[in-house]
Amino acid sequence: MACKFSLEASCHPPRKSLLKVRVMDFITSTAILPLLFGCVGIFSLFKLLQRMRMKAYLRNAVVVITGATSGLGRECAKVFYTAGARLVLCGRNREALEELTKELAASLATKVQTHKPYTVAFDLADPGAIVAATAEILQCFGYVDVLINNAGISYRGAIVDTTPDVDKKVMETNYFGPVALTKALLPSMIKRRQGHIVAISSIQGKISIPFRSAYAASKHATQAFFDCLRAEMEQYEIEVTVISPGYIHTNLSVNAVTADGSKYGVMDKTTAQGRSPVEVAQDVLAAVGKKKKDVILADLLPSLAIYLRTLAPGLFFSLMASRARKERKSKNS
Numbered sequence: 001m002a003c004k005f006s007l008e009a010s011c012h013p014p015r016k017s018l019l020k021v022r023v024m025d026f027i028t029s030t031a032i033l034p035l036l037f038g039c040v041g042i043f044s045l046f047k048l049l050q051r052m053r054m055k056a057y058l059r060n061a062v063v064v065i066t067g068a069t070s071g072l073g074r075e076c077a078k079v080f081y082t083a084g085a086r087l088v089l090c091g092r093n094r095e096a097l098e099e100l101t102k103e104l105a106a107s108l109a110t111k112v113q114t115h116k117p118y119t120v121a122f123d124l125a126d127p128g129a130i131v132a133a134t135a136e137i138l139q140c141f142g143y144v145d146v147l148i149n150n151a152g153i154s155y156r157g158a159i160v161d162t163t164p165d166v167d168k169k170v171m172e173t174n175y176f177g178p179v180a181l182t183k184a185l186l187p188s189m190i191k192r193r194q195g196h197i198v199a200i201s202s203i204q205g206k207i208s209i210p211f212r213s214a215y216a217a218s219k220h221a222t223q224a225f226f227d228c229l230r231a232e233m234e235q236y237e238i239e240v241t242v243i244s245p246g247y248i249h250t251n252l253s254v255n256a257v258t259a260d261g262s263k264y265g266v267m268d269k270t271t272a273q274g275r276s277p278v279e280v281a282q283d284v285l286a287a288v289g290k291k292k293k294d295v296i297l298a299d300l301l302p303s304l305a306i307y308l309r310t311l312a313p314g315l316f317f318s319l320m321a322s323r324a325r326k327e328r329k330s331k332n333s
């Protein structure tokens with residue numbers, strides 16, 4: 001048998017192409033090619049099955065989305081609607097919810113059957129309103145398959161200037177509200193031994209940056225609560241997904257509250273340069289469909305910062321202190 005690696009040609013091709021010829025020869029003469037095709041085939045089949053399972057999971061599922069009036073929540077409404085979910089859209093602005101419902105109904109038909117969303121307007125900072133909203137949802141649908149705790153408010157300010165009322169407002173909206181809504185829906189999920197709770201947290205649920213104390217605290221608390229919930233709900237087969245995005249191009253910074261309680265009203269550069277909420281909503285849909293437990297949706301730097309906080313906290317704290325100095329300086333100049 002001829003050895004494939006011997007140099008047979010009398011006219012020597014250049015070194016690089018010779019190597020190419022040898023590699024190609026090796027691939028075609030061994031079992032590598034069928035093996036490669038086999039692996040690609042198995043991988044594609046796995047992906048196809050995963051996609052099919054994901055679609056079946058969300059089709060006709062009762063999905064409650066808070067903060068559906070704008071930004072990420074609005075885009076989540078669109079992707080879950082297109083996936084065939086039976087939506088319950090929540091927010092404080094009833095008109096914006098109705099407008100979104102009309103927009104969804106007018107959107108192009110998809111391959112799956114879509115359902116007219118149901119809307120419930122309530123304030124997450126009002127515990128009584130949460131109880132009433134839950135009762136309304138359960139009376140209408142009987143159960144909830146997926147709860148997406150997306151609504152939230154951000155904050156900008158120095159700790160020394162911030163009134164306790166501002167700290168409370170941010171914690172009520174971002175932490176106590178979602179916790180109360182989740183607890184109100186849990187008994188029916190436990191009874192069915194089925195359900196999925198999603199929390200839209202933030203990179204700031206993993207690391208704290210200066211002048212975001214109330215926001216970062218509320219998101220750290222969110223991460224902690226839903227991590228505990230995941231462990232406690234495993235026995236009932238209830239899924240818990242915590243999603244931590246980096247900057248998204250929404251009105252979050254415009255709607256942020258400042259140290260004295262007034263509206264910040266500015267579209268920050270970081271927010272404006274953030275990811276498109278349409279793309280982030282697609283990632284949320286995929287994370288829910290794949291029943292992921294903890295997902296970071298951010299660029300390399302924020303993701304590395306999380307590791308730095310754990311592996312070299314001293315260095316991370318110095319970087320944050322320098323960031324605070326710089327921010328203070330630019331504000332005073």
Ligand SMILES: NC(=O)C1=CN([C@@H]2O[C@H](COP(=O)(O)OP(=O)(O)OC[C@H]3O[C@@H](n4cnc5c(N)ncnc54)[C@H](OP(=O)(O)O)[C@@H]3O)[C@@H](O)[C@H]2O)C=CC1
Pocket residue numbers: 066067068069070071072073090091092093096122123124125150151152153154173200201202203244245246247248249250251252253255271274
């Ligand atoms: N944009 C970003 O850079 C990032 C955002 N996130 C998170 O994504 C989530 C969505 O924010 P995003 O879309 O960006 O911001 P938006 O300001 O566009 O949306 C916030 C939503 O929350 C709702 N909301 C606010 N306060 C309350 C309340 N008291 N009761 C009920 N609903 C309320 C608002 O509805 P309404 O005013 O009608 O009540 C609105 O629909 C938040 O949890 C945020 O922390 C995470 C990382 C980055």
Ligand SMILES: CCCCCCCCCCCCCCCC(=O)OCC(=O)COP(=O)(O)O
Pocket residue numbers: 154155202203204209212215245246247248252253256268270271298301302304305308319
């Ligand atoms: C090994 C090298 C590591 C280098 C790490 C350097 C440290 C860099 C710090 C990066 C900080 C990133 C902060 C990201 C914050 C973020 O994405 O927040 C998302 C939000 O929730 C936005 O809300 P906001 O109201 O603050 O706009």
